[in-house]
Amino acid sequence: MSRPHRRATVHDIAAAAGVSRGTVSRVLNGGYVSAEARAAIEAAITEVGYVPNNAARALKMRRSQAVAFVALEPHSLFLDDPNIGSIMLGANAALSLADHQMVSLVVESARDTERVARYLSGGFVDGAIVVSARTRDPIIKVISELALPAAFVGHPPDLDQSIPFVGIDNAGSAQAITARLLAGGRRRIGMIAAALDRDSGIDRLAGFKAALGTAYDAELVADVPHYDYGSGVKGMRALLAAEPAIDGVFAASDAIAAGALEALREAGRSVPGDVGVVGFDDSTWAVRCQPQLSTVHQPAKQLGSCAAQLVLRQLRGEVLEPGGQLLPTPIVWRESA
Template sequence: MNTQRRRRATVKDVAEEAGVSRGTVSRVLNGHPYVSDEARTAIDAAIAKVGFVPNNAARSLVMRQSMAIGLIVHEPHSLFIEDPNIGAILLGANATLSDADYQLSCLIADTSRDIDRLTRYLTGGLIDGVIIVSAREGDPITKAVARLDLPAAFVGHPRDIGDAAYAAIDNRGAAREITRRLAATGRKKIGMIAAALDRDSGADRLAGFVDALGNDFDPQRVERVPLYSYSDGQKGMRALLEKHPDIDGVFASSDAVAAGAMEVLQSAGHRIPEDVGVVGFDDSSWALRTDPPLSTVRQPAGELGRAAAQSVLAQLRGEKARDGIQVLECPVVWRGSA
């Protein structure tokens, strides 16, 4: 067997095959407009014949661009798999970046060691910009991005990002609206499983719940849990039932949390919606897995990913970060759970 590696075709090989200079080939490869159609056709044919593959690493050194955008997800590994919103954000961002010939690099920050490693990675010039999901206030990743002056856009709106670009929804207003609709069904003892209060989305959803109930708000009927997860929904609902067995309405701050809460309620013999009305937030695949289907808020996760990617690309073209702020609509979707 011949174990010799085949020699990689070069720009010189393409130029000789096409009968043009190496400079002309380079101009075509780098997208310069001042090349005749005849030369372009000859170069395209030569590339196909000699099997030339551009050396993107070398091109990146010349252009000082990696043509890669990092998507940093600051969540535990388990939630990255469980939360369909993260997948939708990723796919939305990837579609936009792919259209612009950029590669998406997915980076997960679970532990403090991950954060230290990612901070070092960001300094290496291996990515041109970042999209950051689930950042907290005071997040070390946010601080590293600001220090490096990387083009960046957040999914969500942490309060300490200054003029940085972000794509978000009105979490507070949407939570207020769906809680009012739940109360309008006649519920008098409404509780909340409030998740992820260390980030803007969780804190704003709790604030909207408080707004909606006004003088009827009872802080004892709020159960705080760390993550937007099914298991935290179960834990939160068990705790609420233990303290308030007569509860007749629940706002869960994500669909996964709501699904976990519904499982606990039904196992305890509570009928949904006859005994307890339940509403969630996201309109993710979790909302249609429950029985009955979940009333919720539609979060346009894919559109958020696309908007954040568009903002990073705009910054790479020289536009200002603050021009890339977008707040998307998030309507209530009413189903059988309430």
């Protein structure tokens, strides 16, 4: 045997304290119990070293007191995107306050998708927070079929409309910071756009276009796949090649902006002297850079806690109106533009 001794159960407590299981249960969950019975049971609990079996409780109660945090793009998430960590911590804090356990599940491959789907359907969690969902992800289908209480952070346009979301106004924020760049006197403004297969990428580009209006020039948009540093370097090189007279850049993320700074340094351009650069996220990148980035602050922690609230409210039985909410994104103006 690998386990030396069976774990103690309510039966063991009952036997040790000389009462019935029912009374033990009442001590644990509240109810009418005499002072002496309570004392005897509590003594017995510490004596036998009882820990409740959540699997049994979950089975009976149909409640596990746990909520899944499903990260659908682990590589970029953990390695490049500093937001995801803050979103997790925000969600964890909110769930913790409501006495729920957050369990985060990482989906890397198709194999993972299937296993996570099984896990979600298996009664181990009462709800799910989904970040970085792509259009038509199989996990989403599973969630809506199970009618599992859920919430998204961000929202691909054709997402299941019955599931609420919390996000930011990517288009509006992009438009606002581009406008500020324009107001600073920049004339030839380019953008390094990324992740155009996701709502965030699409909307940031749309906001950029809207701000420039008739001055918009498709030549001045570099399209890169990811929100990371390396993409920023490449994107900026492409922009410099396309328009040597460029004097402003809106990068779709801070990591990209940091890469752009590198490419500009390599090309001998000064920032903000020759070129003004602005980013998006207000992540740790923003203050690490030289010069520090002007950027759009993304309330990552709050996104996490709001998503958690959306799930918790459903668990309390509230029926939420479909749709979502957008959190404000103040512009943080530093030195890079």
